[in-house]
Each structure stands twice: as structure tokens, then as C-alpha cells.
Amino acid sequence: MEPVTILLPDKGTIGATLWQAADPRAVVLVHPATAVTQRYYEAFARYLHGLGMTVLTYDYRGTGRSRPADLRQCTVTMAEWIEDDNTAVTRWAAARFPGLPLLAVGHSVGGHAIALSSCSEALTAAVLVASHAGVTRTVRGAAERLRVWCVMRVLAPIMCAAFGYMPGRRIGLGEDLPRTVMLQWSRWTTLPGYFLDDPAMDAWRRMARVQLPVLVLGFADDPWANPDAMDILLRPLVNARVDRRHLVPRDAGLAAIGHMGFFRKQCADRVWPQVADWLLAQCARAPVRTGSEA
Secondary structure, three states, X not given: OEEEEEEEOOOXXXXXXXXXXXXXXXXXXXXXXXXXXXXXXXXXXXXXXXXXXXXXXXXXXXXXXXXXXXXXXXOOOHHHHHHHHHHHHHHHHHHHOOOOOEEEEEEOHHHHHHHHOHHHHHOOXXXXXXXXXXXXXHOOOHHHHHHHHHHHHHHHHHHHHHHOEEOXXXXXXXXXEEHHHHHHHHHHHOOOOHHHHOHHHOHHHHHHOXXXXXXXXXXXXXXXXXXXXXXXXXXXXXOOEEEEEEEOHHHHOOOOOOOOHHHOHHHXXXXXXXXHHHHHHHHHHOOOOOXXXX
């Protein structure tokens, strides 16, 4: 396990961790969810590393090891996480490991980054875990829908104004977030198609460029990334080779998976092998990648 710092010229730094295999079969980038730090993905990274893959985890700017001393001064947006942070991490890995298959696993907004980033052309294949269009109206369950509405429409603007950032830890949202990330996220939840309806994102054109094999995982007990919300997100991936799977926790002998559970150790024996086997199968079909492709 090697701590790594990835530079974004004139935009700051990203704190990352490299799990380097002795004779790697592939390199896997793990793109985190909103308000989730790379520590959460450590068990999954160790699992892939044990199968002979080099793994890179990281924190978006403004979170975890990429958090500045004063979060109030951080003006990064969620759109910049999706494009700039993803691009920097992908280019760094492609340059350091030329010739190896480059894979990505994106959790929630991490899947958005894979679908939208201009650097995804350098990938061999990708996995989207619980990635969806975060539209409030699609949230399953009246109580959960109301809770999300209150956080996004009421608490977010009030707390960002009061603190200068979103104090997510205080309200059980996860990690604290830059004000600019939280407010853009909040605005997207009001749009019928989430960021697909934000003209500044140019999302339909960007996502149509993706021609990768993409494994999409959803879970029956996830109130956010439910089939309706996932349908909205996946609609523009018209040229990707999508393998979509809807997993029922009890079929895997698990009580629950939900939006966050896939990366917990409980899934190591019954669910993670599906993803690892799929990734390695894509590597076997992939042409040799050169260092110039990112």
C-alpha cells in the first residue's frame, strides 16, 4: 500500500493510495461515491489486489486526504469531480502502467464520472455500482423521499450558507462537502433528468462516446439506485456494451446490500467474485494499450 499524490495543474492535488501487485494482470481505478472517502473501499481494493490486480483508490478534492485546511475556500464542483479528478487519476494510472488493461469501478457518482469523462476512452472496461440519476422523485419509499427532499432543498442551502461548506458529518450524510459540490448536487436533484437536463454538462453527447463493455449493478433493496433512476442515467449510453444485473440480497444469502453495502466485506464471498471474474474476462479480450491512449 503506497500513498500517492496526483497533481492537477493550477487546481490542487488528489490524495490516492496505490495497491501494487508484483506482476499485475490489470490496473483498477476505484471512483468513490459522494461524501465517501477511499477508506471505505479498502477491503474491496485488498480483494482485487489479492487476485493479482493493481488498484488505485482516491479522494475527490475537498474530501478525505484531498481536503484542504479550510474547506470554505474549496470551490470545486461536482461537475469538476466528474471530469477533472477522474481525468487526472486516469491519466496518472495510464502513464504509470502502460501496456496493462486499465479498468474502472465507479460507485454512485463514480459511475457518472466513468460515463462522462473524456478519459474513459483509455479504459478496457468499467463497472457501475449503484449509479443512478439522483432525481428526488424517483426515490423509493415516501419517508426516504421526504428525507432526501429535506436534505437537498432545505438543509443544504441553509447549512452551506451558515458554515461555508456542507457539514455532512453532523447530519449523517457522510463526509463534509465543499459548498459548491453540495449546491450543484442539490440543483441537479430538482431536474427531471438530473444532470442530463443541465445544458452545461452536455451529457448526452459525452455519454454517447462511451463504447466500452460496461457492467451495471443494481440492488433490489436500494431506494436511490432503483431501476427507474438507473434507467434515466443509462439512456444516453447508446454505444456502450451494457451488461445490466439486478441483484436480490437474499439470493446471495445476504440480509441487505442497499446503496452502500456492495463494498462491505459481507459481499466478499458471494458478490465480489462476479465483478472480478467479469473484469478479468474483459482483460482477456482486450488489445494491448499503449501509454499514449489517455
